[in-house]
Amino acid sequence: MLCGQERNCESSDTVLKKEVQMTPTPARVRFAPSPTGYFHIGGARTALFNWLYARHTGGKFILRIEDTDRKRFHSDALQDHLQGLRWLGLQWDEGPEVGGDYGPYFQSQRLHFYQEWADWLIEQGAAYRCYCTTDELNEMRDRQRATKQKVGYDRRCRWLSPAERAAREAAGKSWVVRLAVPLEGEVTFHDAIRGDITYANAQLQDAVLIKSDRWPTYHLANVIDDKMMKITHIMRGDEWLSSVPLHWHLYQAFGWRPPVWAHLPVILNPSGKGKVSKRAIQTPSGATIPVFVHEYQKMGYLSPAVVNFLTGIGWALDGETEIYDRETAIAAFDIHNIQASPGAFPTDKLEWMNGMYIRQMSTEALLSALVPFLSEQLGVEAETLGHDPRLRLLAPAIRERIKTLRDAAPLIDFIWAEDVPIPTAKDLVPRKTTPEQTRVILAAIIERLQHLCEWSEPTIETALRALVGELGVKAGQLFNPIRVAVTGKDVTPPLFVTLAAVGQDVTVQRLQRALAVLTG
RNA sequence: GCCCCCAUCAUCUAGAGGCCUAGGAUGUCAGCCUUUCAAGCUGAAUACAGGGGUUCGAACCCCCUUGGGGGCACCA
Incomplete structure (x- = not known):
């Protein structure tokens, strides 16, 4: 049906290099989550890369909801995705709530397309109805495993005669539609990140395209929608790579030219072992950190920091600069410098980067x-x-x-605490200082602060530093007891501003209480 | 088990055959600063998985091994 010559133009590196140098043509890319769970941080990276590429090329970022799995559907999941994308600032140009010229953007509202195209494939002889039940299939697989044969659908319904089919239809047997993949030969497709990849057709399954509930599988739906929505580049997780041959045969059967495929490297656990979990990320120290975008928000991460951080997994601006805004990333972003190798989720770096953004x-x-x-x-x-x-x-x-x-x-x-814990003598007395010395120092401090006319950071500092000189003690011997007495902690923000914030009355009162501890 | 992908410091990465005695960043350690803790500054240690080729020359190209990852559903 198609189209060897069209494929060739994608599999040549020289053409790709030319594309890099030219002003990019506006891309139409999509992020296509399935509302079966909450918005995952790995999904956010995929969405981000698509968004960056759309913005880089002046194209469109399309949000499509792949809600064809009715068994696992979660009603909160969609809102969670929309909210998460908005929090990250990845506004979509077409999709739920914003519409667009290629809708509807929910696959559940596009069922007739899939059914029509599936029927068309059957007419063409590229697909067929399979009447096997789940039990029959399980039995088949068990037998294959027991006899150490290759496990997979044995295509028994592919070879049914018209009469046999008619009998099954007449009996009202339920059916699925399967793709009739070629039995021999091989398929070579091009991935913009990995280059040419070849699969033997013998490895492929006659995959289900339409389930017995008449809903499409991902394989069918994504091919049809990408075509109808004029998607130019498919950027998605690495885990899809092995189903590309199937999709390739579908494009072939439809006579359509496939979009450019670019499979992003998976994100691994911080240890580098295993794909990042769907539930929680294990840090090397044994702690766990969350995986859902809304959890990062709740934990007090800043959206620009998360975005900046995420751009650095599988892509790098220039190999030097770590902190940059999204405009800078957009300008530099390109599919061809996305890494092919999987990378661990660098939790420490996220912490650091968030701190950097807070400080700015x-x-x-x-x-x-x-x-x-x-x-x-x-x-x-x-x-x-x-x-x-x-x-x-x-x-x-x-x-x-x-x-x-x-x-x-x-x-x-x-x-804001009603009260702070009464410090113990041990907490109040600094190293290399006796309780008696501390008692004298505290008394002097109270005397001095009590009579301070203006209560502010500079006046407090001046008063206390003067006292250090007058008493001939080390700064720490004087400051640390105040810190403990007033805040109940030995680690706090700088002392003078802290006292200024606490207020004169409370400060003096807590100092007196501490003095009592040492006296009593 | 079969198929596919991947391989630079502990980790994220730069590196498109000579610019590489391999650069940046996080983390770690040390010093400076300092009222605690931070922040900041300075410095240090740490990597081309192994083995074969190709080439005048290889981190970069090829092959093998090893290791890691992904996939093999009426889930996406």
Whole structure:
């Protein structure tokens, strides 16, 4: 039917190199999730690469919902995908909620296309109805395994005579449609990332195209939709590579020219062993981190950081620059410098990168990002927090101490706590200092701070530094007991701003309480 | 088991036959800074899986081995 000469033009590297140099023609690419589960971080990478390529070429990023698996359908999954894509800023040009000229974009609304084309394939002799039941197939496979034969559909229904078919139809037997793949020969197709790949047809199965419920399988639906939606490049996970020969034969049977295939390397666990899990990622330290996009959002990762991070798995801007915005990535992105080799999910790098993005935020931006997290973690009204001058005072100090937005609360919870734990003498007395020395120092501090007229970071600093000189002690001997007494912690944001935020009355009161511990 | 894909520091990666005694980043370690913790700065250690070819020359091309991954459903 088709089309050797058309295929040839894709399998030549020289042509590909020319394409790189030319201004790219606008691509139509798609992200085609199945709403059987939540939006996975690996899926986000696939979506992102497609989106980058669409933007790079000035083309279209299409969102298509592959909801043909009715058994595993989850009603929340679709919204989770839409929400996740929006959070990442990967707005689609055609698809659910935005429409487009090639809809509908839900496969469940396109069933008639698949059925019509399947019938057409049967008429052409490229496909056939198979009447085998699940039980029969299982039995067949069991027997194949027992006799150590190759496991796979034995094509028994492919060779049925018209009379045999008529009998089965008359008996009302249920059926599926299978593709009649060539028994001999081989198929060579081109992958933009991997080059030419050859499969022996003998390895292929007569795959099911239409299930007994009359719904299509992925194989049929994706080929028809990609054609009808004028998809130019298929960028999807590596796990699809081995079904390309099947799709190739479908394109062949339809007489259509296939899009460019580009199979992205899978993301492996951080250990480098095994594909990243569908549920949780195991870090080398034994902890687990989540895999769903909405979980990253909840954990206080920033969407630009996640996007930047994800671009770096399987692709690199220039091999030097790590932090860059999406416009920079769009300008440089190309299918031909996507890696072929699978890569582990570098969790440490995500942490670092998120911290970098947080540190680049303005105080104002940080504050508004932080408030929902603090509100939830500290149990304080968001409205109240948003106007709290103490938070504003502390924001610059916590900015360089957190890797995620969720890290902030434990750092500054003493501000909103009803009370902080009463420190023990052991906590209050620094190394190389006696309890008696600390008692004297604390008393002097109280005396000094109590009478401070203006309570602010600089005035507190001036007063306390002066005291260090007057008492002839080391800075730490004076500062550390204050920290512990006032916050109940030995690790806090810088002391002076912390005291300024806590307030004069509370500071003095907590210092007195600590002094009592040492006196009593 | 069969088929396909892949192979540069622990990890993400740069590298298109000479620019490579292999570059960047994370992580690790050390130093500086310092009121704690961070951040920042400086420095250090760590890689072309192994073996054969091809070539004047190979991390880059070919083959084999090994290792890793994916697939073999009326799931996508």
